[in-house]
Amino acid sequence: MTIYDLKPAFQKLLTPIVVSFHKRSVTPNQVTIFTCIMSLVYSFGLSQNIENKYWLMSIPFFLFLRMALNAIDGVLAKKFN
Numbered sequence: 001m002t003i004y005d006l007k008p009a010f011q012k013l014l015t016p017i018v019v020s021f022h023k024r025s026v027t028p029n030q031v032t033i034f035t036c037i038m039s040l041v042y043s044f045g046l047s048q049n050i051e052n053k054y055w056l057m058s059i060p061f062f063l064f065l066r067m068a069l070n071a072i073d074g075v076l077a078k079k080f081n
Helices: 004-024 028-048 053-057 058-081
Strands: none
Touching: 004 058, 028 053, 028 058, 053 058
């Protein structure tokens, strides 16, 4: 099993969030910009607190959130033009 086998299931799981974003008139570009800003803020926070074990333990959660937002942006663009 590869990551590409999981992708359709992951996108299907995110569909309720995508529909909710569409109802609120959120565009894929807004999701992308938010993700970029969030990444910069998180990276700055991590660089300032590199000794803090909680920041280091939060990296996988942050990366999962970033991956989910990337998928949401793609599904939103594909499904709602």
